[in-house]
Amino acid sequence: MSAGATIALLGQPNSGKSTLFNALTGLRQHVGNWPGKTVEKKEGSFSYGGKEYRVADLPGSYSLSANSDEEVITRDFIASGEADVVCILADSSQLQRSLFMLADYAGINVPCFLLLNMADVAEDQGKTIDAKTIEKKLGIPVVPFSATDIRSYDSFYKTLEKALSKDSRINVEELAAQYGSIKGYQDICDLIPENVLEGYSPMWLAVKVLEKDEVVIAKLKNALDAETFGRIEEAARGTNGAVATGGCKFRWIDELLGETVSAGNNTVRLSRLDRIYTNKFWGKAAVILTVLLGLIASFIPALPLMGVGEAVLAVKAPVMNALYSIGCPEFLILIVGDVIIQSFSYIFKMLGFVFGVTLVFGLLEEVGVMARISYVFDNTMGKLGLQGKSVMPFLVSFGCTMGGAAGARVIDNWGQKVLTIALAWAVPCGAAWATIPMLASIFFGPGAVGVIVAILFTMLVHMWITAKVFGGQLVKKEDRYGMIMELPPYHKPKWGALFRYVLGRTKETFIRVTKVILLVCGIFWLLSYSPSGNGGILYSIGVAIEPVTRIFGLPWQLFLSYVASAVGKEGAVGVISALYSGGSYGNAFTQAMSGGADTSNLSSLLLANVTKPEALAFIFAMTFNMPCVVALAATFQETHSAKWTARIVLYYTVVSLILAFIAYHIGMLIW
Template identity: 55%
Template structure:
């Protein structure tokens, strides 16, 4: 680190505004990776102020600094290792009594700190007043207030940051320690003190280590055992199974004393919102309200995205003739149109949908409702090894898997984020609903089509449960699972300027990162599907499909349906167009994939060309195949892991073929 570089860390509970502060400070100057040896997202950025460059670590959002998850362990180890010179602890000013628990858990760590109060506009609207100066005197560290999305409110933050770098201050833990030493389990705490090194370990003070030892913190116990009497530590843990309840009571008592005379309230809560909130989080109505609002959100997202997606759909129509008019060789014209131009249209449409999803669901998050959805579905998602926050991405996937993948960024655990995406891929998207009914109604009739859709949903639930078991072992181990601990943020007015800026930035980011990936994949598929003769018989893909038909037949698909199955990995909408080309023998496989154009009677053509067992096997294989190329890229974008993206893709290709195989051979017994 050079002389004019300083390192700071942002620490806070979920919904504290931490990510918004990070984005406001760093803008586009940020990057994402993983912490070494952990499937935990590492977000870092930088900004410059008065010729000083500040390197910022956005630590994972957690509710405490206990060893309940990799996120919490990574967070506190980074702080204690000296990775940052200063920790900025963020707390929601609209509910300080609850959000200061992180501060109480930090007390005793010797890394300098400052407290940043966010949501001050919300607290003001609630009629709450916070005396930051008095709070600073009680804590012994700087306390500043700001509105996270409003950069104009950051003046006091920058001033306190510069002063803290010159004269760092540590959070006073004396009052909290006094509570540990005077309560019902004071003897147990004194025993813990005797086991801990007098000068602490790293940046952890003796008082902090003793409290964590009393809580039964396994990581701290291991650290202490390495420098103390191992057997004595083991015996202490066995003798004090309820220590965490004691320390929690002490922390909440400390918070109450700290806030005494600091927070005043002059206005009552809204009766209307209180009545709605009781219904929104109730066992009777909560899930129904959540599903209704999410489905309405999907529809609104489509409405918002429609104009942008329409423009994306017109890009190839406008540019194809332009490229053809240049007079390039036929193969080069086909390549440019089939890769760069087609990818431009696809990715522009994808960015439009990402814009719509992020705007609508960002609005629900902004006003405070999405936390309620997580709360009411927490018990349901626990059965899959997930927390309630995973339900929203899965519901959004009924509209589009891209939106489902983008929605996982609200999930704190990196492993659970990947697992949620893996499960969301099993959910039929809107494009599937546009393709499958057109085929099933022609092949199986009206009632048969309903039966097929019910079968798809039954397999979906089974698929989700099996996938959760397989991937959950690695991504969400049973021993690491904890219940959802969360604060329900207060409802408040959206900050439209910040919401729009964030939405536009995300859509542009998706466009930039997706375009190159899509062009590369499109180029490979174009090369396989290109035929110099102008029809499909000259393509590598056609020859490959014909050559391996004996193998694909075992899985229930002839060469035509298998090639259409392959095309569904690019786009579900392509299935009708590709099957039209394959069964009529007219046209180019790639052009059909890119445009989705199909014969008007494609359902009847397929019904007359293949058996019902093969048709059913093909329909299920398409439905449970890789959702589409855009979803694949969205998964890569959100997980930042090519390894996991490829694993999930190969898993879905394999399971789609297994489902197809079983369906074909079982259906053959009845048709």
């Protein structure tokens, strides 16, 4: 058997190279590494027509630029002359895209032929490809092919022989004319002599110089005299580089395909929903309305767990009664009743809202609406001096501010990152969203919806003002490029996965919240405990500071709960409950024992002690207070600045108290 040629298989990833290689060589293949590289080298052989052919399966790469080891290995192997012919594979089902490799190859002086692989897939898509016309335009053999269909291989062998016998090379006349339109190209091309680098034409090298291909530039520097190389560098300066050459290659592909490929209608029509969401005028309103409706809707799935919370509360009196009857010390009875049972009642009620909010936001993300939200608000980010991707930390902050702060690490500009985190703090987190509706519904009944709307509106204004306050120091005015977004299609939610996610989040929250609430409530309860019934340490402090806290519409109990909310918003309501029952334990316990357990019921407790304006002031103060200590730590971790972390904390403390003041006085006008 006589020795045949060496064939190199060239193509982008997923072009079907490996399928072809395996089909040609079967077991006659071996795998190693390219010298000095960790890139896999696959070689093999096959016999046809009494000849033995060697096949090299070159690493799959997007192009022949020097962006990766694979690309450099591929082009060096081809240009070295080791391959007698190069088989370029393109995906027939997306020729516009996959012929880029051919365009990037054009100008390499090695015979080649084009295999239009996956012709069967293109046919199924209703595409017809006139391979003969493409062949005529290219000047190399072109054959429709399907690497998975054994019947196609006969045409492969014949095309291979044809390419070898005719020494076929790509006609680059049209492509060179395209490159000719790039400023500096012709000058560079004229300065590069033929065969200065073996295997590459001056056209190919000139294009790589324009593309700032460091490997090619270094080789030219070695091969040419300093003056010529200097003139090449000068000619390449200030050109549009890779953007321009890429454009030429795509135009050449389009002209090559021209009328030779017919496809079905691929006009994209926006769905009715997308026409609203992506509308310049209605988009923002539609998105805000969606979020608002989502938050309101989250009340519904919250109901069952709220019922559990009520059931837990119902056992408080019987348990305390039982403990009393077995002679348990009063201190322990009160801890069990006022701290543990009451906290768990609150935890379950809060979990209801966590479950509801997570379910609604998870659903919005699952069906594809969340992506539209980030698209709609991208331009707003620009107005705040931020990058479009800043919207992601904000969305994450609806769940957890710590996640939002940590998520800001995707922003490379430090100033923008700090500003993003500062603004993310204004987004009420999941714990706040669990507390706001609960308190609002106790005090305002159906008016709770109005409170939620007011909170959302305040959040937006807060973010805008905060951006103005900090933006000048953190963000320099600079050119901003818009983002490009491929929106996911709308689809039905996968309920199983969604519920697994929501239940997982609820479970995580339960564990975290239980620790925080029991700890915070326990400490506050202990500090407010007084066996004599005259009030504990907190009572003394609270009464002393109350003249000041009243300015913000906060009685001392609410003010201390506001302070506790800085540790974790989860603890705020629990602390209120503990503080309002503190100082009168004897009475509360007696009432509980006698069945008049009004003070043990959170709603009654609050309604009996807090006015509506005070409640409104507290809701605003707590919501826009520092999110929690964990978010604080994450902020410091991401900003690496104690100064900026402290500034943000101080700013939020001041703003939350101002908001409480405003809310209280508005409340006074209303009620």
